[in-house]
Amino acid sequence: MWLVRPAQPGDLKDILDIAGGQGPRMSSTLPKKEEALSRKIEQSARSFAGQNGPDESERFLFVLEDIGTGTVHGVSGIDARAGNGQPFYNYRKDALIHASHELGVSRRVEVLYPSHALTDNTLLCSFTIKPELRRTDAFELLSRARMLFIAAHRHLFTDQTVVEIQGVQTENGEVPFWDSLGRHFFNMDFETADQYSGMLSKTFIAELMPPNPIYVTLLSQAAREALGQPHEQTRATFELLQHEGFHSGCYLDIFDAGPVLEARTDALKSVVTSHPKTLHAANTDDGEMCLISGGEGESFRCTLTPLTESLGDEIKVPLKTWECLGRSSGDDVRITPL
Amino acid sequence: MWLVRPAQPGDLKDILDIAGGQGPRMSSTLPKKEEALSRKIEQSARSFAGQNGPDESERFLFVLEDIGTGTVHGVSGIDARAGNGQPFYNYRKDALIHASHELGVSRRVEVLYPSHALTDNTLLCSFTIKPELRRTDAFELLSRARMLFIAAHRHLFTDQTVVEIQGVQTENGEVPFWDSLGRHFFNMDFETADQYSGMLSKTFIAELMPPNPIYVTLLSQAAREALGQPHEQTRATFELLQHEGFHSGCYLDIFDAGPVLEARTDALKSVVTSHPKTLHAANTDDGEMCLISGGEGESFRCTLTPLTESLGDEIKVPLKTWECLGRSSGDDVRITPL
């Protein structure tokens, strides 16, 4: 049985194992270094406990646990404020019309503007799962548990939620957008820049990023084709998030030009459909499979359950679901269909 | 009784009278010169008749007629494509975060980017009404008749509809935003620039507008305060459009920094609520006052009517409404509550 719960110091080794098995892109929000990861778990623990420092923003890290074995099979996160007090960098793709009335020509000129407009929006991040679990219900549980957490702690989050999707990278690790733009200015390979981005303050981006807008037409063809395109391995994530109500707008990742998805927090499918219900016992294991969550802050839990009966504000689910959530009869829970 | 119908060559004098009685801002889409206005009415007539030239975009001009006297009391318009084949200029207000990690400072720096992003969106324009009719039903009729026209000819228009609202101007005609920015580059007063904008190709804007983004903090205080603020005389229009579903986003007029309102065309209140109905006769004049429109292209008419009865897809309205619309029993009409 799968459980999503707040990450704990004891998860460090499991998470490192998972992070190490992933492509480079994940590193930008989930450090691969033990010390950095350890600090991140501690900050998450403070966030769940509501004990953040005065200048420290809330950053939540969840793990997917197989409660049979007690091992962790995936990680996901929420930053309450993208940028965490520093600018959150994106490119904003816009177009100018260059037209000459006299010559009768008109041309659409696409421009990438450096933008911090998404700074301070709630950011879904750090999603990492063991490859064999892609396209399973556990995958959906790990991702959407965050939406249920947001629904239950709506006051901690902003009206707009965003998520960065990994952009195009070839099989031999080349990132066409980076090779055509960032490489010239950062003088390092994509993986290095991406790691710095996860580990360091954003000062180096302010220092190294080209300060002026970029004309798309001057990018390489491969880079142009990669603008706003998700990496094919993120297809499942991409579709799941679209189903949640996220859509890709005009914002792109500054390193790989992957799309930044946006949604109104209150319009997220899991938030809209997960009204609080009172928990009751079911006698059978039958019923439609649902996501169910309960508990606040550090006692937040989310799992998959058959929903035996739902009547008004009351629901009946099997007892093992109670145990998994650590809830008992009469407690408030949230439930949303898979 | 009030009727909104396509403008005709014979309306020229009445329209000139109305346009002459208005503040300068109106001139940018409704010329005050007889010849320019005459050309505009002709283009509108071609648009209503579906006889546009190959490179000519559709521009519709409506008039508000008192059918008792046959005189025109107001004008409103729709450009099917903002810019009409040329760039449609706006400023896009965005913010950059200038932050120094080491110094522990962070500052939100607002920037106005030249933008053509709204080019080719459907544009509501040229709204002008005799002052004594403000805040009457005729005012609402003249404005919203356009939405009914859009509903009845949806294929002619784009998915996004925008409208420019006049910005802040002092009683003695000064425009703080212009004085702080545009004046330095265009070397002319606001009224002159505004008139050129209505009369000439947009080449002069490409030639004279400052080519780089503008830092808001360097504008005068009065100009900063005027950003995105509607002129107080446009309050009624502003509220009516907000009620229709328009909202102000990040786009501003390049001359006076008035807000540009945006809406999804399919979400406009008049479009959503005005399903086609079959026309039948009512015996009484009783009923809720509604907007009703009928006819296509050049025979489009819109007026106010009591709605005596509405049953399924059929409605009953008084005969004088039929006459006003030029419709008869069994014809399709659209109706929407005031």
Next chain:
Amino acid sequence: MLLIRPLQENDLEALYAMAQGAGKGLTTLPADRELLQKKINHTRETFNQRCAPEAGLYLFALEDTELGQCVGISGIQARVGLDEVFYNYRLSVTVNASRELGVHVRTPTLHLSNDMTDTTEICSLLLSASHRGGGTGLLLSRCRFMYLDDFRKHFSEKVFAEMRGVSDGNGQSPLWDALGSKFFDMEFSEADMLSGLGNKSFIAELMPKYPIYLPMLPDAARAVIGRVHENTAPALNMLQAEGFNFNGMVDIFDGGPVVEAFIHNIRTVREGINRHVMIRKKPLDMKVPAEDQVMISNRSFRDFRITTIPAECIGLDTVSIPAEVAEALEVESGDRVRLAPLKDTGKR
């Protein structure tokens, strides 16, 4: 005798023939009679002081007095960018560095610039193929510096020249292919011609306004920025010898460099000397090598004349010239003339 004098009405046909022979490179003198006539009119108004000095166009003809025909032309535009907007790219450097990461990157960057506005340009040099060699090109080019020197108040302190950039045999420019063509829906030759005709509003309309980072352009384009066309290399060498230096500006279309100099630093100006005319009776061998020739000017604003004479004519206070030279220069015994070496003497 080869004589420099202001361009005249009757030079039109000779000018047209030269423009035809020059091909497409020379956009300021297109083979178009109407346009050339306009240039002549403008020049006549300038020399006759019927237009503001700043608006002046000073075109000089090189006349072969034996043929009685104009065989070359060169010019000075008193100020650029008054009527229209004058564009260049400024080749600049953007430095991004992070001490924390030990990264320090310099990115050459092109910034759209109007900074040459209001500056004097030397332009429109064209010499018939039949008269090339033997220092004639030097005379045609350097006569302008003697004029600039004598009438400095009509010109800016600095003067500049735009040098033709690199293009291949078919007139294709690598910079245009990589940059201009992405923004202008036309051929290089068309853009160049439109721009040469003074119709520059299309540049304001179509040109990218934000800086261009050079690493984003292909090697072939980067390689030609600030480089001259091989046919223009001699002209560049000549100007460099006069003290002109690349000023960091390049042509927006083909990347050709702009070179500039303060008038007071130009070699011909620095080495100029004044003498009184003496008409000599003694016979003189006019046919000396270019090294031994000096330019002699009559210092007249309206009826400016320059020719070359052997340096041996120069005395302590006077210069003794044959009667026919005095006649050609429209000077008499006792008039003050100005002299400067035709070729670089190597003294700097």
Next chain:
Amino acid sequence: MLLIRPLQENDLEALYAMAQGAGKGLTTLPADRELLQKKINHTRETFNQRCAPEAGLYLFALEDTELGQCVGISGIQARVGLDEVFYNYRLSVTVNASRELGVHVRTPTLHLSNDMTDTTEICSLLLSASHRGGGTGLLLSRCRFMYLDDFRKHFSEKVFAEMRGVSDGNGQSPLWDALGSKFFDMEFSEADMLSGLGNKSFIAELMPKYPIYLPMLPDAARAVIGRVHENTAPALNMLQAEGFNFNGMVDIFDGGPVVEAFIHNIRTVREGINRHVMIRKKPLDMKVPAEDQVMISNRSFRDFRITTIPAECIGLDTVSIPAEVAEALEVESGDRVRLAPLKDTGKR
């Protein structure tokens, strides 16, 4: 005797005292012992050739040999912008024109620029109040040009100096108030100090990157762009007399101008002459007016020395100097020295 020599370890206290007396204007020499010690160390490494020539900092002390104490300092930074990013504003012009409307507007515009990167800067001039006047300031400043001349390969072709901009008695800068303060959450003096300490990443982080159109700034701010502080006017005059010109760059904080010159065009360099040393026995009146003094350098990279002697010492091939001058310069009879006038002779 007043002697120029490389800065030494034991100059720290004298340097500190001078920096304290100079107040806040001189950001490259703050009154901070630790920092000054670093500068001395860097200088020692430079003269002893233990660092790359491009990374060199050449600080010269003016020693009053009677006091046995350093009473002034001046310097050369071999290249700027290698460690950190070097920022200026380039004062440029944006021209917008519409022929259709007959409008032609020139807008002065500030562009953030790193174009001085990799150029040699003359800097850090500081003279004790007790020793001002009588040409001592000239010696302290111009000694650098003799060094640049002799060791050109270590420096860039052009050298520049940043001139202090306008500020009022309280150290308030009109440009900072109108521009910098809108972007930096600090006082001018703090920003200036941070920048002087070489900590420039805050500039990359906080500085506006897009051009600033000057008409949007108040008159008081526009008026000081490219202008020097009144206390700096004499220094500017001196550099202009040497052939330095405003190059269009200004300080990003206070708008003070940058002046530059090609080394080969600097007056002291142009007028320099070489002579062989002869030790004179004849008595010599060393106290002549500044007009009649010449600088004499020993041309040593490591142990560079300059002092002044009367011009009358100069012979055709030799210069005859008193034994104590030779000793101070560490030269012997027959050694080659270089000489240049201390004051502008008016010949240009």
